[in-house]
Amino acid sequence: MLGLKLPTDPRWVNIVEKNIEDILTDHAYCEQKAASTAISLIVSFPEYTDLVQEMIELANEEMSHFKMVHDKILEHGWTLGRDRKDDYVISLLKFFPKGGSRTTQLVHRLLYAALIEARSCERFRLLSEALEDKKLAKFYKKLMISEAGHYTMFLNFARQYGERKEVDEKWQQLLDYEAKIIKNLGNKETIHG
Numbered sequence: 001m002l003g004l005k006l007p008t009d010p011r012w013v014n015i016v017e018k019n020i021e022d023i024l025t026d027h028a029y030c031e032q033k034a035a036s037t038a039i040s041l042i043v044s045f046p047e048y049t050d051l052v053q054e055m056i057e058l059a060n061e062e063m064s065h066f067k068m069v070h071d072k073i074l075e076h077g078w079t080l081g082r083d084r085k086d087d088y089v090i091s092l093l094k095f096f097p098k099g100g101s102r103t104t105q106l107v108h109r110l111l112y113a114a115l116i117e118a119r120s121c122e123r124f125r126l127l128s129e130a131l132e133d134k135k136l137a138k139f140y141k142k143l144m145i146s147e148a149g150h151y152t153m154f155l156n157f158a159r160q161y162g163e164r165k166e167v168d169e170k171w172q173q174l175l176d177y178e179a180k181i182i183k184n185l186g187n188k189e190t191i192h193g
Helices: 012-016 020-044 047-076 087-092 103-129 134-161 164-183
Strands: none
Touching: 012 020, 012 087, 020 103, 020 164, 047 134, 087 103, 087 164, 103 134, 103 164, 134 164
């Protein structure tokens, strides 16, 4: 369903199991960045009323997820750590050239967002199926379902605002590019790394 060309190496879950505090901290910041992306899309493209309406909902939802993850951190007796750079997103953002029409910029941003949500969904599925901590596994299953909805929403908006055939070609190219990135990741205690 997600269209990802290369699945995450299942051994990534072993890294997670040994580094739950780091993963939760990284995950909390991923949720915060997702909310920031929604707000940024509102600020950058206010004339797209249907997008603005959805991004308002998304920003609220992502901040509620941030709170849920932060609560998990507190349940363990930890505090939120510092944010670290996301090598996955940094690499991903190099795919599309800068510039172009406003519509092209919007479509590119929507495709990036769709892919990040798709990979998060795939990683959350792995966690929901393989974590020994069943309470945390159940938590990730709930979030996995949410991420799948976000992925389809962003992809559908890209197809709505761009020319469908061109958007689908760009999406496939981005998926191929992402597979090359992910081949060298999956070895860190981060959601995407």
